[in-house]
Amino acid sequence: MSVLRNIASGLRSLFRKEQVSHELDEELNGFLEMAVEEKMKQGMSPKDAPRAVRLERGSIEVTKEEVRSVGWESVMESCWQDFRFAMRTLRKSLGFTAVAVLTLALGIGANTAIFSAIDAVLLHPLPYPEPDRLVIVQETLPHYSLHGISPTAADYAEFRRQTTCLSQIAAVTGVAATLTGDGQPADVPAQRITASALPMLGVAPIIGGLFTSDDDQPGRDHVAILSEGLWARRYGRDRSIIGKNIQINSESYRVAGVIRPILDYRIIADLWMPLAFDRAETAPGTRGPHNIDVIGRLKPGGNIQEARDEFHRIAALLVEQYPNQVSMDHGFSIELKPLAERQAGDLKTPLLVLVAAVGALMLIACANVSNLLLARAMMRRGEIAIRSALGASRVRVIRQLLTESLLLGSIAGGAGTLLALYALHLYAQFGPAGLIRGSHPSVNAWVMGFSIFVSIATSILFGLAPALEASRIDLTVALKEGSRGSTTGRRLLRESMVAFEVAVSIVLLIGAGLLVRSFMRLERTNPGFQSKNVLTAFVSLPIAQYREPAQRAAFARSVLERMRTIPGVRSAATVDFLPYKGGSGSGGVEIAGHPRNPNEPRQIIWQTRASPQFFETLGIPLLRGRDIAASDEQGSPGAAVIDEIVAQKLFSNADPLGMQIIVPLAGSTFTVVGVVAPTKSGSLSAPPEPRIYYFGPQVPFGSLAIVMKTEHDPLALVSVVRHEVAALDPNLPVDLLTLEQILANSLSRQRFSIQLMAVFAALAGFLAVIGIYGVLAYLVDQRSREFGIRIALGAGSVEVLALVLRQGLVPVAAGLLAGTAGAFALTRLLKSLLYEVSATDPLTFGAVSMGLVAVSLVAMFIPARRAARVDAMVALRYE
């Protein structure tokens, strides 16, 4: 009640100011008149009585002021006054306002944009209810040097039987899906999920329904759920799609519903089908591929540590129960990880580096604006002195100045948020797709809150020092017109800010420099094959139509024949993987007749089915022996070409040519006919991976890549290739890319974040240089009379120039030292992001420092030259 009355009364004084003031006047006058009457009754003269009353009771104006300041509205009113005054001051010096707002807006914009990514990836990555309770189960098989891999179907069944800590558990696996029927055939990324997955994640369909537990029984699993995107793209948001059949991999699936994308930590799927295990797959002790992701939800009130302990026990149990499984001895373990962590994955470090970069950028922006404000405070000394002389307390002056900073900060905050919105819009349009997986950074309430917080915090950060400094005023000195006073203290503050800016920007520039250099090395890394003029075409043969192995082999043969006849194609080959796109599998390879020592860790070797001419097409040098020949396809055994790493690992010093090896993925034995140079086809920054290429009567897999070396621009052949494939099978979607595009795509995420980092660092350096310029220009301005006198007394312009440069060099040198030392300490945090560049790369350190010094010298030279050119007469007359 009382609060309401208080507000009402306050509002009345605010909005009916006249009336309230009038009432108070009347009441007070009455009070004093009565007092005067009383005095006169006591015998005072009408002249003395009012005076006595005033002395005794206080003057009416002061009283009114006191009464008025009782309510909250008076505080608001004075804030409003401060605000209007700040508006006027800022409007009066538009140049200053524009520079300050722009500087801060850049900082706030960059911070807001990066924070929106942090929010989307690290803070709120999972769009499900109670995301903290979702965990993912991962296995480690040290024997195979495999860490954090997916469990198998049998493991999933085991977990489901054993776990008590997870109230819900689901399995997910990625699959290839080709849509045919409605329009162009298309490959879409898809997942098979157990029916338990959707309720566990708390997903609600946009239209239609979800899977039922009947759906993940083998044979009844021809049900599909579409993503909203696919529904819009392919089916035009047609609601009647529910219950209809669509063709997936040439089989009929009934559409159950449409949902927003889920489980996008690995791929962003557009299509979901039930994951139905048959009995054989999940029988206890079965060995299957490690390709089943297991996701669970902790039971209410349970914590992850309990669940971890439980899964450690399950791991021990598995080892004990199935000792014959080699994969499970030697430290087999099961780990639980929050799903959010899996989702963030390897994005965490680069994002945190970017956060540090924009944070530093913000600090530099603050220092710059702070410096501007300090310079302004010097010019406004007269104004502040008058305010103090008229009775404004120091706190009041500081409040006024901080109101100005807050206003600057708020305008910049608004502009910065708009900037961030625009940047996110650009990113959504032109940024590399899937850069931060399925996350869509947006300016939501959290991000807005962050932006407002940053605006206010920075306002205080950059405003406080100048306000404290400006309000510390010696009236007698300040009011003497034209007096310059002593500026030593202030100069120290300004110069240390410049030193700080230089230091921070040096750290940032060195960090960015290291990353750029490392990226340039990465781009120039020789992957072991020639990517120029290579066109790749990827097709998935739907199992329904190519069920017979002979059909797949025939398709591979005929597609190759057709490609080789295309004019402009020098050579062509089929293969079951593409560098940087994956395909085929890996595992142990054995030399026939030489059983492996089971206690030795197994070598993981990639196994690829490649046709003749593959090495020629990709420019992989053949070191020994011969290429795979067409006749090897009918050979018994088939032929294999190994790369040098395999040769070394399997045969050490022996001659591998003519040896028989067993390739488990192909399920048979091959004769080694050649040795080729190693290639990097998983990651450019990792060492080359061992690989075996085999060719024999074994049937190719359903996914097939055709690689072609072309005479000229490979993209010119795209339509011909499409046409030739369509001539064989019009329902096959073809994914055409040049090898150079694939390579560039594999680096796109890194390229983008390094470009961002470079932009931020460049901005920081630019702001720091502006800061140096500003301080020196101000100094020259302040001391132009002194320079005039010096020149009048005979100092040469070189001497004055040197004087100013020396002034500027001190903070720059200090900043340089501090910055280099800081970079030395901090760049080691970047280590995991650097490729073939040391974290203390002397070249980068040297180049960045020299560069910044050179640019600062230019920035210093401009005001210094002005100082040297001061006209003695003009400068002396000026005062």
Add this chain to the structure above:
Amino acid sequence: MADKPSDLVQGTLDMLILKTLALETMHGYGIAVRLEQMSKGVFRLNAGSLFVAFQRLQRDGLIKSEWKATDNSRRAKYYALTEQGRKRLNSETREWGRQVAAIARILEAS
């Protein structure tokens, strides 16, 4: 503080005003005079502190005001105690009594 022969203990002015108004409604000057009379001139109040107190008490809903004509037909704002004000006066008087007794005990003990 020449106009204030004795400073009031912080916060007691509100209580005294409430006490004054407990007997009858009064205008500002009347309250000032009554307080001075009752305190036998120990307290002399300047308009500032008095009207600030009125403003505060009114906002807290402890007193209410009304414009009325005075005895010598002048218009003046008369203040009256509200029900809430009366309760507050009672509780504060009790509290004051307790405190004074306590302070007195301490002073006598030493």
